Amino acid sequence: MANLSVNINKIATLRNSRGGNNPDLVQVALDCERFGAQGITVHPRPDERHIRYQDVFDLKAKIKTEFNIEGNCREQKFVDLVLANSPAQVTLVPDTEGQITSNHGWDTVKHQDYLKEMVSLFQNAGIRVSIFVDPVTAMINAAATTGTDRVELYTEAYAHNFYDNKEKAVLPYAVAAKRAHELGLGLNAGHDLDLHNLRYFSESIPGLLEVSIGHALISDALYLGLENTIQRYLHQLVHQ
Ligand SMILES: CC(=O)[C@@H](O)[C@H](O)COP(=O)(O)O
Numbered sequence: 001m002a003n004l005s006v007n008i009n010k011i012a013t014l015r016n017s018r019g020g021n022n023p024d025l026v027q028v029a030l031d032c033e034r035f036g037a038q039g040i041t042v043h044p045r046p047d048e049r050h051i052r053y054q055d056v057f058d059l060k061a062k063i064k065t066e067f068n069i070e071g072n073c074r075e076q077k078f079v080d081l082v083l084a085n086s087p088a089q090v091t092l093v094p095d096t097e098g099q100i101t102s103n104h105g106w107d108t109v110k111h112q113d114y115l116k117e118m119v120s121l122f123q124n125a126g127i128r129v130s131i132f133v134d135p136v137t138a139m140i141n142a143a144a145t146t147g148t149d150r151v152e153l154y155t156e157a158y159a160h161n162f163y164d165n166k167e168k169a170v171l172p173y174a175v176a177a178k179r180a181h182e183l184g185l186g187l188n189a190g191h192d193l194d195l196h197n198l199r200y201f202s203e204s205i206p207g208l209l210e211v212s213i214g215h216a217l218i219s220d221a222l223y224l225g226l227e228n229t230i231q232r233y234l235h236q237l238v239h240q
């Protein structure tokens with residue numbers, strides 16, 4: 001069964017909208033853990049529009065489950081933040097300036113040498129590395145040459161195409177996952193996964209280690225409550 005890492009960016013968005021500490025990000029993270037989440041994900045961005053750099057230190061001091069920090073390693077401030085906090089995992093995402101959210105994976109072919117350097121920098125600090133990639137065989141092949149521990153498949157296209165034709169939507173992911181397994185890479189996935197598309201994805205991708213879910217899960221919690229929502233997401237990941 002894949003682990004569920006709850007991305008709490010949206011909690012920070014809500015908190016920042018009023019400038020105080022409501023909702024309390026650290027408390028929400030602790031509650032996610034208490035309700036069964038196996039990890040906490042944050043994606044600090046340079047404008048600190050949701051997760052602030054200080055949040056990462058505050059979370060690191062309190063959470064007990066797997067801490068996953070996602071972000072752009074081309075920002076020195078991000079690299080320093082990760083090294084200072086030693087999370088269980090860093091996920092390297094090729095953010096571009098001004099983007100609303102992550103919208104593409106790394107071009108691991110073009111940036112192979114650079115990624116190799118970044119992977120060993122973090123691994124030498126004892127941090128597991130995952131590279132965010134599109135489900136394309138060439139990207140998986142080149143990711144493996146960087147020495148990364150895992151790849152995270154960018155699931156926006158799957159989520160988008162799920163309702164039209166779920167078999168077709170998942171196919172590139174199944175092919176990419178098979179290749180990743182052949183190359184000995186661990187497999188994570190995330191972006192726009194939700195209560196409707198999660199079960200089919202996890203059933204179709206054997207050996208999936210972790211999903212990180214934020215936007216849909218926090219939105220569902222408005223209606224269902226956080227504890228019930230996390231239980232429902234966990235339930236999607238259990239296969240008979
Ligand atoms: C890496 C990824 O897939 C993103 O979903 C990201 O972590 C979310 O970031 P935002 O919350 O800033 O949209």
Ligand SMILES: NCC(=O)COP(=O)(O)O
Nearest residue numbers: 007190191192212214215
């Ligand atoms: N890595 C993906 C993630 O953390 C959450 O993405 P989303 O569920 O907010 O789209």
